[in-house]
Amino acid sequence: ETGVTQTPRHLVMGMTNKKSLKCEQHLGHNAMYWYKQSAKKPLELMFVYSLEERVENNSVPSRFSPECPNSSHLFLHLHTLQPEDSALYLCASSQRFANTEAFFGQGTRLTVV
């Protein structure tokens, strides 16, 4: 248990569905991240939120929409996804201005059918 909790653990959705991934941390961190892990590719950083403000968006398609309502919660809203978006989506948190490690959640395994 790392202190970062993601729900759901598994999600199967159709290309016309709308769903949301949730991430929660109670570590007192002020930065949260979404990473995408696809087969045979390095982890790709998608979004960075610091103090609830989006500070980085790595050219992610608009069908992925992040939301950070407070420093403990991070969402990834999904709509009209493609089969190639199937992947493991990992949330992480850290102290932005401290050079310490990022703690990861267990991920949501997403399958788009």
Next chain:
Amino acid sequence: GEDVEQSLFLSVREGDSSVINCTYTDSSSTYLYWYKQEPGAGLQLLTYIFSNMDMKQDQRLTVLLNKKDKHLSLRIADTQTGDSAIYFCAERWTSNTGKLIFGQGTTLQVKP
């Protein structure tokens, strides 16, 4: 550019030492990390090293850093079958967002 490279696969026998290697690009990285991912699970931080250190030891794990060559290695002594997993090297990018750049991961297979 942002690039961290690792070999993709390593197979060892139980009880042997494993050495997983990594090269990175950002010479001003302050921290470098090793994460472990077991099947179906998220990433678990194993250890990290500050860039002004050459070596860090933590029980069965030894991290060596060659800053000149931008080379990082993780040695696991007395490798056990429970060590079978994917190991990711990551560097903390010099931006102040805490962004981590990951390698592709090395799959460690431990044979009995």
